[in-house]
Amino acid sequence: MFKKLSIILLLIATISCSKQEKDSTIEIISPNAKNKISFNLKNGIPTYSVSHGETKVLNASNLGFVFKKGDSLSNNFEIINQSETTFNENWEPVWGEHKTIQNNYNQLSVTLQEKTEAKRKIEVQFRAFNDGIAFRYVYPEQGKDSIIIMDELTTFNLNDDGDAWWIGAYQDNRYEYLTTKSPVSTLDKVHTPLTIKSKNGLSLSFHEANLKNFASMTLSRTNDTELKADLVPWADGDRVKTNGSFTTPWRTLQIAEQPKDLLISNLILNLNDSNKIEDTSWIKPHKYLGIWWGMHIGKYSFWESPIQGATTKNAIEHIDYCKKFGIDHLLIEGWNKGWTPAWYENAMHMFSFTKEADNFDLKKVTDYAKENGVSIIGYHETGSNIINYLEQIDAGMGLYNQVGIHDVKIGQVGSRLNMKEWHHGQFGVNYYRYVLDKALENKLTVNFHEPIKDTGERRTYPNMMAREGARGQEYNAWSDGNPPSHTAILPFTRMLAGPMDFTPGVLDVDIKQGYEGRDVHTTAAKQLALYVVYHSPIQMLADLPENYDGNPAFKFLQDVPVDWNDTKVLNAEIGEYVTTVRKDKYSEDWYLGSITNEESREFEIQLSFLDENTSYEAQIYADAEGITWNSNAEKVHISNKIVTSKDTLKLSLAEGGGVAIRFIKK
The missing domain is CATH 3.20.20.70 (Aldolase class I)
Known part of the structure; x- marks a missing residue:
C-alpha cells in the first residue's frame, strides 16, 4: 500500500514538474501591493504582464533578442533559477528636488536557459516599485567575444488605448519638436519618455534608466495598442555591438493614478548607480x-x-x-x-x-x-x-x-x-x-x-x-515659437527624464530688440513661475541684463533657489496646467509656481504645506488684470499678503499666464 502511494505521489510530482516547465507563472508585487508584474513561461516562450490593483495595464508582452544573421534568443527556454529580494533605503542626492529619496522595491530575478545544444542563458530582473515597474536583461559572457544585437523583441502590450503625448523618432532635430497628442493606436515610431493618459484612468510614462554602452530605445507601434522596443541603429545598421556579454538599460513604466503623481516619481533616479x-x-x-x-x-x-x-x-x-x-x-x-x-x-x-x-x-x-x-x-x-x-x-x-x-x-x-x-x-x-x-x-x-x-x-x-x-526658449527668438501649451506639456514628457536647461526668465516677452514679430508666447509672470515648475540645478536668467535692471519682477528671479529640500505638486493636468511648491534647501522659505496653457484659470490653493502655527509673508507675482500672453503680457501685478497653513489662496492665471509666489517664514 505504502509503495503504491509513493508511486502515485511521484507521478503527481512528475506531472507538476512537467506542467511547471511547460507553463510557469511567477509574480512580484510592489511594497504598497498595487503594482504587480507577472512573468510567464509557456511552451518555452517568456512573457510578462503588469497590473495596477484590479486594472490590467499590460497584457502578455514579449521578451528576447535577435542577434546577427537572424540568430534569435526568444524561445525554447526553461527556468533554471529564480530569486526574490526586497530593498529599502533612503539616500541623499547631492542636489535635487528632495533632500532625501526613498528607494524601495521588490525584485524578481529569473534565469532562463535554452534547451537547445547551445544552452545560452539570460537573466531578466524585474523590479516593482510603488510608482511603477522596471526590468532589464543580463546576458553573461558565454564563449563568444562578439555579439551584435539586431533587434530587441521587448513589447509593451497595452490593455487599453488612451491619449499619448509624443515626439517622432528619427528626425534631424533630435528631440527638438513640438509634442503631438493622439491616441496610442495611431502612433508610429516615437521617442521616450512617452506619456499616456489611459482610458482606464491611469497616467503612464514609458522610458528607460541607466542607459550606458547600449542603443537608446525608441518605441514603435506594431499592432493596435502594442508598442515594441526599437533600438536606434548605427550607420551600418547594427543596433548594439557587444564584447560577448551585455546588460541592458532598465525598461521603465511609471504608473500614477493622477497625472500630478508622475511629476514626483523618483523611479528613474532609483534605477541608477549610487554617486x-x-x-x-x-x-x-x-x-x-x-x-x-x-x-x-x-x-x-x-x-x-x-x-x-x-x-x-x-x-x-x-x-x-x-x-x-x-x-x-x-x-x-x-x-x-x-x-x-x-x-x-x-x-x-x-x-x-x-x-x-x-x-x-x-x-x-x-x-x-x-x-x-x-x-x-x-x-x-x-x-x-x-x-x-x-x-x-x-x-x-x-x-x-x-x-x-x-x-x-x-x-x-x-x-x-x-x-x-x-x-x-x-x-x-x-x-x-x-x-x-x-x-x-x-x-x-x-x-x-x-x-x-x-x-x-x-x-x-x-x-x-x-x-x-527639447524645444527650449530659443525657439521663440527665431522661429514661430512655442505655443503656450508647450510649457504645460514638458513637465509630463521631457522633464520626467530629468532636469532641463529650458533657459526661462525672459521678461521682455515681446522681444522689442531683435527679429521683428517674435515673442516668447507667455506672460512675464509665467516666465517667473517656470523657475519653480521646471526643476534644474542650473537656471539661466535668459533675458538681456538691461531688461532686468530696474524691473521690480526681477526680484523673484534673484530670490528663487535652484536646490530644494522638498517638492509637492498641488494640481496638474497634462498640457493644461501645473501648480508646484518647493521648499528651499537652505532656508524655511517655500516657493510656488503655477502655469497654464492658452486658457485662463482660477485655482483655490490650500496652503497646508506651510508649517503650522506660524505666519508667512506671501510675495505674489501675478498676471496683471486683463492681460493675455499676446496682449500686454509684460505686466506683472506684485502684492504682499500674510498667510498661514490654514489659509486658502486664490490664484488667477491669464491666458498663457502664471503666478509665482515666495512664502517667507515670519
Whole structure:
C-alpha cells in the first residue's frame, strides 16, 4: 500500500514538474501591493504582464533578442533559477528636488536557459516599485567575444488605448519638436519618455534608466495598442555591438493614478548607480546670466563681426551686471575660434577649444570675473564634429582648469554626430558618457545641449547638471515659437527624464530688440513661475541684463533657489496646467509656481504645506488684470499678503499666464 502511494505521489510530482516547465507563472508585487508584474513561461516562450490593483495595464508582452544573421534568443527556454529580494533605503542626492529619496522595491530575478545544444542563458530582473515597474536583461559572457544585437523583441502590450503625448523618432532635430497628442493606436515610431493618459484612468510614462554602452530605445507601434522596443541603429545598421556579454538599460513604466503623481516619481533616479564622486564640494547649483539671448534675437552674432557678442568689453559689462544683481555665474558663448555665419549647418565645422576669437581675452575676462566674485561658464560647441572635439578635449578642458572655469556647456548642433551617427545610438551614448568622465577628471560640471536623453545619470554623476533635449526658449527668438501649451506639456514628457536647461526668465516677452514679430508666447509672470515648475540645478536668467535692471519682477528671479529640500505638486493636468511648491534647501522659505496653457484659470490653493502655527509673508507675482500672453503680457501685478497653513489662496492665471509666489517664514 505504502509503495503504491509513493508511486502515485511521484507521478503527481512528475506531472507538476512537467506542467511547471511547460507553463510557469511567477509574480512580484510592489511594497504598497498595487503594482504587480507577472512573468510567464509557456511552451518555452517568456512573457510578462503588469497590473495596477484590479486594472490590467499590460497584457502578455514579449521578451528576447535577435542577434546577427537572424540568430534569435526568444524561445525554447526553461527556468533554471529564480530569486526574490526586497530593498529599502533612503539616500541623499547631492542636489535635487528632495533632500532625501526613498528607494524601495521588490525584485524578481529569473534565469532562463535554452534547451537547445547551445544552452545560452539570460537573466531578466524585474523590479516593482510603488510608482511603477522596471526590468532589464543580463546576458553573461558565454564563449563568444562578439555579439551584435539586431533587434530587441521587448513589447509593451497595452490593455487599453488612451491619449499619448509624443515626439517622432528619427528626425534631424533630435528631440527638438513640438509634442503631438493622439491616441496610442495611431502612433508610429516615437521617442521616450512617452506619456499616456489611459482610458482606464491611469497616467503612464514609458522610458528607460541607466542607459550606458547600449542603443537608446525608441518605441514603435506594431499592432493596435502594442508598442515594441526599437533600438536606434548605427550607420551600418547594427543596433548594439557587444564584447560577448551585455546588460541592458532598465525598461521603465511609471504608473500614477493622477497625472500630478508622475511629476514626483523618483523611479528613474532609483534605477541608477549610487554617486561615484567622493568630493562633491566643487559641484555648485547656480543661476546664471549669459551672452546668449542677444545672439539668438539678432542683437549680437556668434561669430567675429561688428556685432560680435563674445568680446572682452561685452563680457566685462555682463560681469558688472552679475555683481550688481547678485548672480554669481556668467555663460559666454562664441569666445573661441571657429564660429562662422554657417556654424549651425550640417558640416564638419572646425572649432578650436583653446584659441580665442578676435576681440576676446580669456585670461583678462576670467581674472576680472574672479575679482568680482563671478564664475565664468565655458562653452564647447562641437558642431557634431566629434572627431575634432575629442582630439582637443584634454586641451580644452585643461585650459578651463588653468583659468578657473568649473562649469562647461557642451553643444552638439547637427543632425548626426560626425555627420554619420545618430546622437542617441550606441555611438552617441558612449560619446556622451566619455565626455562626462572627462569632465569629471577635470572637475567640470556639464550642461549638454543637443544631448542624449536623460536616464538618471545625475545620481551617479552629480556633475551632470542639466541638459536640453527639447524645444527650449530659443525657439521663440527665431522661429514661430512655442505655443503656450508647450510649457504645460514638458513637465509630463521631457522633464520626467530629468532636469532641463529650458533657459526661462525672459521678461521682455515681446522681444522689442531683435527679429521683428517674435515673442516668447507667455506672460512675464509665467516666465517667473517656470523657475519653480521646471526643476534644474542650473537656471539661466535668459533675458538681456538691461531688461532686468530696474524691473521690480526681477526680484523673484534673484530670490528663487535652484536646490530644494522638498517638492509637492498641488494640481496638474497634462498640457493644461501645473501648480508646484518647493521648499528651499537652505532656508524655511517655500516657493510656488503655477502655469497654464492658452486658457485662463482660477485655482483655490490650500496652503497646508506651510508649517503650522506660524505666519508667512506671501510675495505674489501675478498676471496683471486683463492681460493675455499676446496682449500686454509684460505686466506683472506684485502684492504682499500674510498667510498661514490654514489659509486658502486664490490664484488667477491669464491666458498663457502664471503666478509665482515666495512664502517667507515670519
